[in-house]
Amino acid sequence: MRRLLLVGCAALALGAGAAAMAQQNVRNNETFRMLELFGDVLAVVKQAYVVPVDDRKLIEASLSGMMTALDPHSSYLAPAGFGELRERTEGQYSGVGLTISAEGGFVKVISxxxxGPxxxxxxxxxxxxxxxxxxxxAGLSVSEVSEKLRGAAGTEVRVTFLRDGSDPLEVTLTREIIKIESVTGRIEGDFGYVRISTFNENTGRELNxxxxxxxxxxxxxxxxxxxxRNNGGGLLSAAIAVSDAFLERGEIVSQRGxxxxxxxxxxxxxxxLANGLPIxxxxxYGSASASEIVAGALQDHERATVVGLTSFGKGSVQTVIPLRGGEDGALSIxxxxxxxxxGASIQKIGIEPxxxxxxxxxxxxxxxxxxxIYSEAAYSTALDASIGAERKGPHVPFEAPGEDYPEDKDYQLxxxxxxxxxxxxxxQLAAAPKGIIVTPPGTEPTEFAAATDPE
Incomplete structure (x- = not known):
């Protein structure tokens, strides 16, 4: 009886294995069929399109489309774009000084x-x-826009920007060598002000x-x-170095694949580095990626108080994989x-102050x-947070300057x-000064939104 049972189990296992193999074959056959379809479409375009086409341009556009269909931050980097990425992380490049990303057929400014210009x-x-x-x-990829914005120092490029509630802004920007000084600082009375504008190979050393x-x-x-604020991120290693500079022990960040x-x-x-002094x-909402790692680590360890507005919410890791040694560009996936x-996810949620x-x-x-609000949650193709949480919806900030507050003053600072x-x-914080709107948690934003609507 036991032998029959074992034989039956073996037959069941073989059957399941055969079924899995057959299913895998079906998937492989479908993949090969779609690849053949791609070749067929390329052949038709080459033969029937109204003007001759550049095969390389078509294939690169196809690769770009495939990657951006995954999520907003996966991309194909043509050789020029791969070179630009390396220049940025090294701390110097020629351009207009923008961190950008694509969403809904448009390219937007992260910070x-x-x-910069x-x-x-x-x-x-x-x-x-x-x-x-x-x-x-419209319809251009991040790489295509970046290529148009980059150029020799001293040359000009005319760019039109759209902004909520405002007329289009057309500016002529003069390209220049962007030497990224990622950390600057000054004394303000009894306190030190440290500005970190990006996270590159030099950030840890500059902070020290x-x-x-x-x-x-x-x-x-x-x-x-x-x-x-308005720090669009950069290298993970730099974010770890900055967090480590203020923490004595404990986890800084984890990444899960x-x-x-x-x-x-x-x-x-x-x-x-701060010798235990308050931070x-x-x-x-322009603070993204590496910025959120630092803010989240210092907040979770109660090493710093976070002040401002909820950050961008880019909590995903991109790995850059050179193709044929970089000769054919790279994938940022x-x-x-x-x-x-x-254990909180940054993705689509951000760091709440x-x-x-x-x-x-x-x-x-x-x-x-x-x-x-421009945030990761605005992307239709963004990864979810994987923990079931969501970014906070429309609401009146807890504190806000009144309409009479001077434009040249920085209330957050x-x-x-x-x-x-x-x-x-x-x-122990003193109450907000006169002229500041203080909103109890849970207050509906309807009246405030209507009062500030540009129409």
């Missing part, structure tokens, strides 16, 4: 780079690039140098503001998601109509210094 012209996070040199940019300089300028320094065993964890080593991290030390503060009255109105004066403790 303008500090001091685009930032000086008033370009902001969330602006849509609608035209370049008078020709529409800036912190040492600030401490020598004011040995009695009482705390630090780390400003990550397709399989359950594909988990990598990164932990801090002993040593704190405030400033973020907004999403291979994992990021998680903060507490401990003290929510808008920089201006107009910005508060945009948050109240958050369908206008002022409140960051207030938090430092309170020793980093929100329960």
């Amino acid at each position: 303008p780079m500090d001091g 685009a930032a000086r012209a008033g370009v902001q996070a969330g602006d849509v690039i609608s035209a370049i040199e008078g020709s529409t940019a 140098e800036v912190m040492a300089r600030l401490q020598s300028e004011n040995p009695g320094i009482k705390g630090y503001v780390v400003d990550l 397709r399989k359950p065993d594909q988990i990598e964890r990164y932990s801090a080593r002993p040593g704190d 405030v991290v400033l973020v907004n 999403t291979t994992a998601r990021y998680y903060t030390p507490s 401990d003290l929510e503060v808008s920089r201006s009255f107009a910005e508060a109105g945009i948050v109240a109509r958050s369908n206008f 002022e409140r960051a210094y207030d938090v430092l004066r309170a020793g980093g403790r929100l329960d």
Whole structure:
């Protein structure tokens, strides 16, 4: 009886194996059929299109389309685009100073780079690039737009931007060598202000140098503001280095891939550049990727108070795979998601501040109509968070300056210094000054949204 049972089990296993193999063969046959279809379409286009076509251009466009169909951050990088990526991570390139991404057939600005031509012209996070040199940019890939914006230093490019509630902004930008000084700093009274504009190969070293300089300028320094607003991200290694600089121990970030065993964890080593002094991290919806790793790590370990607006929500990992040694470009493909030390997903959610503060009255109105907020959640092809959570919807920020607040003042930064004066403790924070709108949690945004609607 036992022998019959074993034979029966063996037959069942063989049957299941054969069925799985047959299913795999069906999938393979379908893949080969679709590849043949691609060849057939390419042949028809070559023979029947109204003008001769460039085979390489068609195939590169097909590769680009295949990658962008996966998610907003997977892409095919033509050889020129691969070279640009390497230049950016090394800290210098020639262009107009924009971090961009594609969504819904348009290319949008994630963040303008500090001091670059685009930032000086008033370009902001969330602006849509609608035209370049008078020709529409609709339907162009990130690589194609980037190629049009790049060029020799000293040459000009005319770009039109669209912005919520405003007329189109057409500016002529003069390309220049963008030497990315990723970390800058200054003393503000009793406190140090540290600005990190991007995360590249030099960021960790530059942070050490800036912190040492600030401490020598004011040995009695009482705390630090780390400003990550409109920082579109960069290298994971740089984000880990910055987080590690302020943490004595514990996990910084983990990344989890397709399989359950594909988990990598990164932990801090002993040593704190701030010597335990209070830290405030400033973020907004232009803070993405590496910025969110730093903010999330310091927030979860209660090493810093996060002030500002909910960050962009790009919590996915891209791996760059050169094709034939880079001769045929490379693939930038999403291979994992990021998680903060507490296990929270950044993807599509972002980092919510401990003290929510808008920089201006107009910005508060945009948050109240958050369908206008440019974030990862706005992408139709974005990965989900994988933990069932969602980004906070339209709401009035907890604090916002009134309409009379001076445009040249930075309310978010002022409140960051207030938090430092309170020793980093929100329960000791002084009440918002006169002229500031304070909104109790749960308040409906309807009236505020209507009052600030541009129409």
